Amino acid sequence: MPAIEQLGQEYEKAKNDPEFTWKLEDLLRTYCGRPTPLYYAERLTQALGGPRIYLKREDLLHTGAHKINNAIGQALLAVRMGKQRLIAETGAGQHGVATATVAARFGLECVIYMGKVDPHPYPMMVRDFHRIIGEEARRQILAIEEKLPDLLVACVGGGSNAIGLFYPFLEDENVRMVGVEAGGRGIRPGEHAARFQGGCLGVLQGTKTFLLCDEDGQIQRTHSISAGLDYAAVGPEHSYLREIGRVEYSYATDDEALAAFQLLAKTEGILAALESTHALAYVTKHASEFSPSHVVVINLSGRGDKDVQQLAGFLQTTT
Numbered sequence: 001m002p003a004i005e006q007l008g009q010e011y012e013k014a015k016n017d018p019e020f021t022w023k024l025e026d027l028l029r030t031y032c033g034r035p036t037p038l039y040y041a042e043r044l045t046q047a048l049g050g051p052r053i054y055l056k057r058e059d060l061l062h063t064g065a066h067k068i069n070n071a072i073g074q075a076l077l078a079v080r081m082g083k084q085r086l087i088a089e090t091g092a093g094q095h096g097v098a099t100a101t102v103a104a105r106f107g108l109e110c111v112i113y114m115g116k117v118d119p120h121p122y123p124m125m126v127r128d129f130h131r132i133i134g135e136e137a138r139r140q141i142l143a144i145e146e147k148l149p150d151l152l153v154a155c156v157g158g159g160s161n162a163i164g165l166f167y168p169f170l171e172d173e174n175v176r177m178v179g180v181e182a183g184g185r186g187i188r189p190g191e192h193a194a195r196f197q198g199g200c201l202g203v204l205q206g207t208k209t210f211l212l213c214d215e216d217g218q219i220q221r222t223h224s225i226s227a228g229l230d231y232a233a234v235g236p237e238h239s240y241l242r243e244i245g246r247v248e249y250s251y252a253t254d255d256e257a258l259a260a261f262q263l264l265a266k267t268e269g270i271l272a273a274l275e276s277t278h279a280l281a282y283v284t285k286h287a288s289e290f291s292p293s294h295v296v297v298i299n300l301s302g303r304g305d306k307d308v309q310q311l312a313g314f315l316q317t318t319t
């Protein structure tokens with residue numbers, strides 16, 4: 001049987017196996033640090049003068065980003081299947097770090113590549129392992145605000161942290177959702193990675209989705225200040241959600257993400273990943289469209305320590 005089919009079948013069995021789900025929940029809690037807090041950002045809220053803003057603190061997870069939710073789930077599956085070696089691809093490095101971490105935890109060999117092959121069932125597994133972000137956020141906001149949020153916002157690279165936050169709210173039609181892509185230096189060929197702005201439907205690495213290509217169908221160069229958003233294609237479920245009009249997609253430029261990074265650092269003392277500050281930049285731009293009766297949840301997908309050196313360079317050249 002092809003390995004990919006074997007994986008799909010084994011995953012279906014595992015997710016219905018109480019022992020597997022118990023082990024996963026236990027590791028998420030005791031090793032990864034779940035549940036992550038839903039934090040009311042009071043000073044940020046005051047500074048923007050619009051909606052009440054909550055941050056889902058995925059940056060506080062072990063290894064500093066949401067990536068470990070999926071890495072630990074897939075590692076547990078590999079162990080269940082008797083595999084001894086994990087391989088992964090990484091763009092910004094965060095997924096590679098999370099995979100190497102869980103490989104050490106289970107005593108597995110690990111090789112990280114800078115490439116990507118995604119056929120089914122990977123997008124589904126990634127979504128399932130990350131949906132805990134939205135499930136927790138839903139419970140937490142109901143406990144604090146006694147209502148569902150008016151708006152959810154998350155950055156979109158491959159799309160995993162966004163789908164994780166959005167998925168448990170998809171049936172709640174009054175909850176608006178916005179995915180924020182990398183607008184880079186502006187929406188011109190080679191200067192950005194906003195697939196839904198000027199991208200086209202195509203197939204890349206086994207996935208039919210929106211991607212950035214030229215008139216000959218060649219994949220275009222991309223640019224973003226944040227490596228994790230700098231990718232020519234997007235997870236296929238996002239293309240679907242956009243097509244059916246359930247989720248809106250916008251973008252923030254490098255400069256807007258940089259300004260949002262500084263705003264969050266100054267008002268809340270939180271250094272967020274530059275990927276995550278794209279989501280914050282969207283809220284900053286649109287805050288005046290909301291009133292204090294509105295509740296917004298932003299997914300803070302990772303911490304910014306990895307970006308500090310690069311940021312220092314940018315800030316020096318711009319001041």
Ligand SMILES: Cc1ncc(COP(=O)(O)O)c(C=O)c1O
Pocket residue numbers: 065066091092093094095155156157158159160161162227228229273275276301302303
């Ligand atoms: C902190 C952080 N946020 C977001 C992303 C983007 O990935 P995704 O859209 O799959 O969440 C990355 C990717 O490396 C990341 O490191």
